[in-house]
Amino acid sequence: MLKRTVFFISDGTGITAGALGKLLEHFPGTNFTQVRLPFSDTLDKIKHAQEDILKAAEVDGGRPVVIMSLGNIELRNALKQSNAYFIDLFNTFIDPLGLELDQQPLTGAGIAHSVMGTKYNDRMEAVNFTLNHDDGMTNSGLEEAQVILIGVSRCGKTPTSVYLAMQFGIKAANYPLIPEDFERGSLPAVLHKHLDKIFGLTIKPERLHAVRNERRSGSFYASLDNCRKEITTAENLMRDAGITWADSTSRSVEELSAIIMEKTRKHV
Amino acid sequence: MLKRTVFFISDGTGITAGALGKLLEHFPGTNFTQVRLPFSDTLDKIKHAQEDILKAAEVDGGRPVVIMSLGNIELRNALKQSNAYFIDLFNTFIDPLGLELDQQPLTGAGIAHSVMGTKYNDRMEAVNFTLNHDDGMTNSGLEEAQVILIGVSRCGKTPTSVYLAMQFGIKAANYPLIPEDFERGSLPAVLHKHLDKIFGLTIKPERLHAVRNERRSGSFYASLDNCRKEITTAENLMRDAGITWADSTSRSVEELSAIIMEKTRKHV
Numbered sequence: 001m002l003k004r005t006v007f008f009i010s011d012g013t014g015i016t017a018g019a020l021g022k023l024l025e026h027f028p029g030t031n032f033t034q035v036r037l038p039f040s041d042t043l044d045k046i047k048h049a050q051e052d053i054l055k056a057a058e059v060d061g062g063r064p065v066v067i068m069s070l071g072n073i074e075l076r077n078a079l080k081q082s083n084a085y086f087i088d089l090f091n092t093f094i095d096p097l098g099l100e101l102d103q104q105p106l107t108g109a110g111i112a113h114s115v116m117g118t119k120y121n122d123r124m125e126a127v128n129f130t131l132n133h134d135d136g137m138t139n140s141g142l143e144e145a146q147v148i149l150i151g152v153s154r155c156g157k158t159p160t161s162v163y164l165a166m167q168f169g170i171k172a173a174n175y176p177l178i179p180e181d182f183e184r185g186s187l188p189a190v191l192h193k194h195l196d197k198i199f200g201l202t203i204k205p206e207r208l209h210a211v212r213n214e215r216r217s218g219s220f221y222a223s224l225d226n227c228r229k230e231i232t233t234a235e236n237l238m239r240d241a242g243i244t245w246a247d248s249t250s251r252s253v254e255e256l257s258a259i260i261m262e263k264t265r266k267h268v
Numbered sequence: 269m270l271k272r273t274v275f276f277i278s279d280g281t282g283i284t285a286g287a288l289g290k291l292l293e294h295f296p297g298t299n300f301t302q303v304r305l306p307f308s309d310t311l312d313k314i315k316h317a318q319e320d321i322l323k324a325a326e327v328d329g330g331r332p333v334v335i336m337s338l339g340n341i342e343l344r345n346a347l348k349q350s351n352a353y354f355i356d357l358f359n360t361f362i363d364p365l366g367l368e369l370d371q372q373p374l375t376g377a378g379i380a381h382s383v384m385g386t387k388y389n390d391r392m393e394a395v396n397f398t399l400n401h402d403d404g405m406t407n408s409g410l411e412e413a414q415v416i417l418i419g420v421s422r423c424g425k426t427p428t429s430v431y432l433a434m435q436f437g438i439k440a441a442n443y444p445l446i447p448e449d450f451e452r453g454s455l456p457a458v459l460h461k462h463l464d465k466i467f468g469l470t471i472k473p474e475r476l477h478a479v480r481n482e483r484r485s486g487s488f489y490a491s492l493d494n495c496r497k498e499i500t501t502a503e504n505l506m507r508d509a510g511i512t513w514a515d516s517t518s519r520s521v522e523e524l525s526a527i528i529m530e531k532t533r534k535h536v
Binding site: 261 | 291294296298306357375380431519526
């Protein structure tokens, strides 16, 4: 298998450059080693990066890919003396976008991910809200939630809620559906007035069985039979209440979040 | 102020395209409205997107910016019939990278953020670990942590830990430094054997005072005097133990995470 090293070199966090690393998934035929070099804001650090690039090329037997975001033009030009395949966020995006907008871009380091950024405070407030409203921990403040995820225990509510909050600044509570609800045959009373912002998650019984078994191996709770019953009953409850749901079995939190935002018409 | 709408149009989650939205922070002179259109995987949806683009251009008085990631070439070409400024991740990145690697890229929808992606399971495992080791909740399993964040209450440990886990798959526990520790004059005993993976957070007293006052207004806990004392003592404890720390006062979780990964030499 082809080997290549990918460097993310930035004068800031390197997180925007790093996000493009996801595009490497389009090339499953190459074995990528990813190296992050954030805060590369001096000529000295750039020189070290260049040495690393040279070494990686030798080890891999192919020139590295460098995804770079350097505001300082001197550093940018210095780095490009290396033998590598460059994807330069300034050249490719920021400068051309500046022409389109007829506006000079800011070139300081760390602009994309500073606390001054758009929505930063909203995002942190949402993370706090979500962690304080995880797993039906409290019924107070649900009015403030923008989304309430429901579903059986261990179907993916928590990581999805955290992702919605961290990434998009959405205050996402989550509430488990538990045996009491199944016996009563209806959603928890506290949720009735929030139906418009509830979104359901479900999961395949076999997968739930496997996930629960990791924690409580051999328990009734984790048994395939119980998982099947819980899921069927939960889906019936959701159907009766007119709640939209998605299956988390083979979806990432990124995919689930995108679906939830679309279906609940959250625009951020 | 100049107004422009930015569309993120993808056949998948649109999260990679959306990440480039952070680059808009380089143009504070423009008031951007951001619209996400994930799962745009049919000609019909593309046509709806085109109508939205047309409307936005009229409202803004300037053509929209479209950041697009569409694997299907027919959909890609259809969308480009609109009058907009296009940033096409396939044209700009994926196809040229394919030439560099001498490899055809996968063009299916949702490849960048599927559960099949690199490290997805590690990331979810790290999120679980981090939520179960938040705020010194338990001492068991700290051996498994890759990073342990310490610092006074409300200095930013929790959101930073969650970000490290969700974004990079780092198992990040966090442990508060509390009055007991300050009286004893040393770090909690349980941390002594983990010094090599501890990283400290500190914060300016005025900021801590403001943050704590939001929750417990007028309390001794939130008083500026107490905040000052806690911070000084915590910094002394960390200094004595040889622990590196960073000030969270004006840093985002993205910036703190990048610093922590660099200083603790975590490579992901």
